[in-house]
Amino acid sequence: MSDARFFNDEPFLDDEGSDLLGREQYARHTVELLGRVRAQTETGVLALIGPWGSGKSTVLGKVIRLLQQQDNSQDWLIAELNPWLYSDLESLTAALFSEIRAALPKEERWSEARQRIGGFGQAISPLGKLTALAGLDSESLIQAFSDRISGDTSASTAKRRAEDALRQVGQPVLVVMDDLDRLTPDELLLVFKLVRLVGHLPNVYYLISFDEQTLLDVLQRSDLVGDSESRAREFLEKIIQVRLDLPAFRERDAAAMSIRALNALLDSHSLSMTPSEEQRFSEAYFRHLQDRLQTPRAVKRYFGQADATLGPLAGNVDLVDFLIVTFLRTNEPGVYRLLGRHRAALTGTSIDTAQRHSTQQPGERAERWRRRLREAGVADEHIEGVLNLLALLFPTVQQDLGNGSDTKAAAQRRGIGSTDYFDRYMVFGIPDDDLPEAAFDQALTQLTADAPGEEAAELLLRLRDDTHRITRRIEQRRSAGIHLPATALLKAMADSYGQLTAEPEMMGLVNSGMSLQFLARDLLTDLPPEQRAPVLAAMAATPDGAFLAVRTLHRVTNSDNSDSEEVQTVEDWSLQARDAVTEQIALHLTPTTGRPAEELTESDTDLIWMWRHTHPVSLRPWLRQHLNNGWEPLPLLGKLLHPTSHSPRLIDESVLAGLDAMFGLDDLYTRLDPLLQAETDNSPADEHHADILQALREHRPATGQTSPPDSGTTT
Template structure:
């Protein structure tokens, strides 16, 4: 947490960044003028909650107690400290009496003030109140009942005593806006009807809006705002309005606080991020940060919660999300709830929408924000703020029809809230249990690059299997520039590849594709002299040769890769060895998994290299032609599972020619079904049914002159 205490709400007169000292001195000077013109007066220090009113009041108190300013006896009375209206009344007079000069000369005079006090105080509250002699109070009460002195007479004697004061008293009353309506009326009664004594002045500090709300709840105003204001004007003769925080001052406070946090946490903020925050501040946030307290409240939220996420999220995104949580809680709630899918691009319209739909979508979002209780004047700027965080809204704002993948990659690069890999961190105030911290990913890469792969391998493998797409994406960004880490990572990926499958329409991304993308990125980092050992190590795992083949295929398609020959030689070698293991073996004893190496070998080495060898296995009888055809029936993958699809007739034709299969399988083809049901379950028997059916249809088509196949 920061060294600065943003949670502090006490007065801070030593801090005068808002130039309140000059204002406070001006108030004291004005009070001196007031006492020269009036024996008693009520003034008000007025400012909204959080405006620095209490700090300004502390500065005024310091100046009032400075005898160079003419001398005041300051009575600091906080009405909020009393439990009820009667206690407040008694406390008021006790404070007044205790403020009188001490010594024998003033002993009798203090008694007269006490008599006035007992004349107006509730008798039941006198006994036990600190500073009041209960027996004297009772004696005085008895005298009053006996008709010795009237209340007005006692008050007149008290006034005469107070006129003899060398220094006037000033009652400082803060927190009036925290009182109940009844307590507030008691304060005003004391000030207006009882407390207006010579050489007694008042400075009341309050938030005017709150006080008017309280007065409206009493019989004085009976719900009428105008009457409430008229009543206040009768009470307070001179008002001192705390200067509002100027926009430049608010910006200064915020800049100082953010700079202090970025220095403390060693955060590097890009120019792009600075521009995003500046726009959000200018268009939306500034209207909420209008008091010192609002700035401190905002920064306190950032300071308290960012530490657990340092280096795990984007600092500016975190500041913007924290603003929403602090000042627009309904919007914040919806982002983490019902709006999540659309904001992250997981809803169908984001993937399939058209540019022409953007104006309508913008209107719909503005309506959503209104329903989330965003002020009407802030709705448009709130939409722009959200658009700076979430790519789908950025597309709507700028009327893009495509390119969301690029926008998502930019958000991913900065670890923004608008990317699925980082979204939950902003709402969990830490890295969730099903996520892997970016610093952990970086540590893995660093240790792998340093040769500590033995200790790290199990952790990386486990993470890849548990959260394949997200972990793979993060590793993909971090392996660049780490050749040794890439060498050690490839076998881990080959091992993990056996435990992942392709998922159609996956929100988080296909695990299989994620593994292949990461493997490609890692392969590009492997030095030429380590390629053979890296590929050989991959081949020690069940799916290692397949993954190496996919990498080679992607490298050949990458225009930025100039030479793939070294990698190709290594991959072709392991695939050739895999196929060699069953070239002379009965294909019925070869699993479909093993046979897939034939496909990868043909693609990697080229048909001109592989096909003659395969043809020899068919010609010499090692491989049964029907088994070979059956193993070349493709499998379709869908959300409901695997099913058989089509016979790869082009493979049969390229390897041995279709005529070869027509001849060798004539009897089985003749007896085969002309058509088989679509999407048969995967089994050896069904593979043969599909193969023979397709061969029968193709043979019939081939027998027709100039027929379309």
């Protein structure tokens, strides 16, 4: 939009844009009123009154421009005076007459008026101020002093001459002074003394502006008025002849200006809002933001801050969350700092948060947030509004207020409530350990086209080092219906499976391998059935990939989500996949031939267990062959069985069933019989081997008892 100018002091209202708040109309009214005042009195003081940020300076600027556009030689001359620049009456007086002289035309008929105005200023100003008024250099001060004491330079005489000259030329001068409410009490009294007494000249009018309540507060701190608002008002009434109260900034004005500013913001960043985003922002605005955006300046400041930081975040964060966070940063900086301190609690990733949810009622948790907001400097009247804004951002706060929330929705929209996106809102960009959305999507496009580039390489690297976040972001796109390169991703995940470095999440319950397994399951189900077996076979081309392939096949075929890791082969594609993956596992185990069981690596034993899960019928003869060719059964069991922290027993019913599927228990007991029959003092020196034998003794069935059923196993 043409008025998308956030970084000036104009609230979007200029020649390029429509007069949204009617300021142009009010400025014309002011100009008309000046003409009426001039017709009735030869001098006067008009005051434009309105709160800070309400647009007084805008109206003053429009008044000046309208007056300067008039062609009539009898129309207004403009002198602008900034009282902030002067700290005493003499300096301000010199400045006033200097500005009035500068406003007078340089034509010959104005020369006497300029001289008389200068003479009046010289008569009432100390010599030290004369250079500012009359342009004298330091060498001329002695002559000026001599002229003053030898000539007819009394103040009253000089004033009469100036008055006569101003009446004679007959053209009015308007002295404009803005923001008087920002002066100190002493400075303010100096200005009013100058306006009401010293500068009370014919055809000289004053248009001043201030926030009335602030000005009254300033006057009450002065010795002249004292601590009495009524006396302060009486004092103002003596100074000001005409009040010009700026029209109120109504709710509809605020809403219209905010909509216009929002549209300008979106246009300048080539963005748009979806219907759901419009609904969320409308809820935040009309319930909470509107009450804090009471002036045009407040609206301008808010959207200006948004414009200043949106650039690197556009497309990488949720727009509504960004706008709410910007509001908090602009209007409640203490709350914005609070967000960083309580990141884990807000994103639901802290142990303390989980404990509180189990031990505290929602009312208690909500009060905890209220206390934090007070400590962050939020005024009591704003506590509930700010708390509800936090609830719009963070599902955890919504839950603390006793309401339902959707934790997945925050991540889906790239909201600050997601641990994956939180930091973007705090650093105003994409952190070094994060991947921008455009690069992420480009990487997926490259993988789809089988044309890997820099982005794809970066994505695959982060898949190893930042597994949880990357898998969640892929899942988010999948949930949104975006087509993904499932085949390429599954192969890449298989290649990375043994190189994962990401720390576990969810209090250590979910490791990076599990995150990959869940994503692999979903991606495999997205493929047509006829493509699944070839993909799984390709995944199993490496030992690490075989582990992921087996676990993926298990999760897809176990529709009942049972804990058993048995692959349930109920469809043609799964039978083909089982056979293809088993073939790859057997190939990976080929180097074990000719090596003793004691030299099996952890990867070897993991592959044997994977084989047991996919096709135990083909595994049993393979193991028997190796046992017949030199593998010792006890060292082999020592490699296959590992003490586990989740079970105090080395061999339970589930493990026993797995051993039966792999070896056949009857055959295994027969091979181990000499060791099982041995006396305790003849137990193996290896403590782990001794524990295995003892566990097998305890489970050895009586003569004639059948082996336990194959119920699956978990290692």
